[in-house]
Amino acid sequence: MQTLSRQQWAGLVLLTLIWGVNWPVMKLGVTHYPPLSFRALSMWLGLPVLALGLRLQGRALRVARSDWPELLKLAAANMFVWHALIIVAVRSLSSGRAAILGYSMPIFSALLGAWIFGNRLVPRAWAGVAAAALGVLLLLWHEFTHLAGSPAGVAMALMAALAWAYGTHLLRRTRLQVPTLTICFWMTVMTALLMSLLALLFERDQWTLPPTPTGLAILYNAVLIFGLAHAIWYSLARDLPPVASTLSVMLIPVLGVFSGALALGEVLHWQDWAAVLLMVLAIASVLWPARRS
Numbered sequence: 001m002q003t004l005s006r007q008q009w010a011g012l013v014l015l016t017l018i019w020g021v022n023w024p025v026m027k028l029g030v031t032h033y034p035p036l037s038f039r040a041l042s043m044w045l046g047l048p049v050l051a052l053g054l055r056l057q058g059r060a061l062r063v064a065r066s067d068w069p070e071l072l073k074l075a076a077a078n079m080f081v082w083h084a085l086i087i088v089a090v091r092s093l094s095s096g097r098a099a100i101l102g103y104s105m106p107i108f109s110a111l112l113g114a115w116i117f118g119n120r121l122v123p124r125a126w127a128g129v130a131a132a133a134l135g136v137l138l139l140l141w142h143e144f145t146h147l148a149g150s151p152a153g154v155a156m157a158l159m160a161a162l163a164w165a166y167g168t169h170l171l172r173r174t175r176l177q178v179p180t181l182t183i184c185f186w187m188t189v190m191t192a193l194l195m196s197l198l199a200l201l202f203e204r205d206q207w208t209l210p211p212t213p214t215g216l217a218i219l220y221n222a223v224l225i226f227g228l229a230h231a232i233w234y235s236l237a238r239d240l241p242p243v244a245s246t247l248s249v250m251l252i253p254v255l256g257v258f259s260g261a262l263a264l265g266e267v268l269h270w271q272d273w274a275a276v277l278l279m280v281l282a283i284a285s286v287l288w289p290a291r292r293s
Contacts, residue, residue: 019252023095030214033210035091041222059182102157132278135275171238184234
């Protein structure tokens with residue numbers, strides 16, 4: 001287990017706020033606009049923000065030719081599957097419940113780490129995984145009947161979470177000698193190209209000028225999600241053990257549920273409040289400093 005530095009804590013708080021609020025923002029954005037096109041526009045508009053960040057930090061955009069296969073592999077696992085599936089799932093599910101299903105990722109991450117990558121988890125890390133899993137089940141308590149009518153959306157969200165979890169392990173183990181922000185930039189470029197191709201193939205007949213709410217949602221995603229939050233996340237995921245980096249973001253679906261309730265009128269139940277406590281316990285289990293011997 002690893003304790004976060006002050007800078008990592010600040011990044012985590014900012015990431016939680018930006019990503020948590022984004023779930024109802026995405027739902028608002030794709031309700032009357034094709035989802036793949038929404039995602040593609042957000043990425044293309046976010047790339048100049050990322051490029052500005054690279055310039056301000058004095059980071060180079062150049063990637064060695066020999067590094068591109070590894071970079072493509074990271075993009076496929078961390079971004080291709082996640083962004084293509086989760087944005088379509090958001091359209092068929094409530095924003096809060098899509099966030100919960102998407103953030104089953106930390107559970108997949110812990111299990112993949114133990115079963116495939118040979119990670120040895122301490123007992124309190126397993127307790128955190130169990131608390132997070134129980135929190136997800138509680139948050140879905142009133143959704144099982146509704147979700148049964150949207151099996152494709154549920155399956156896509158869970159597949160997206162599984163791919164993202166696997167990608168987090170790959171990013172942690174990458175041997176690329178490239179700054180994290182540079183990796184983030186080129187993964188976003190490749191994913192924007194893929195989203196544009198998918199939008200062209202499946203949504204071309206739906207293309208219109210985005211309505212005002214969609215336009216604002218696109219700007220939110222461009223500047224805050226792809227311009228800022230992704231860079232913070234990949235830094236955390238690359239520097240911290242996978243179980244710590246993934247369970248540490250478990251407040252995001254909780255914030256997604258409550259912000260969705262405020263913005264979109266989704267009803268809250270006692271299970272939602274109980275899940276908050278479980279998510280806090282899950283985070284504490286991996287981030288609370290161990291006692292020194």
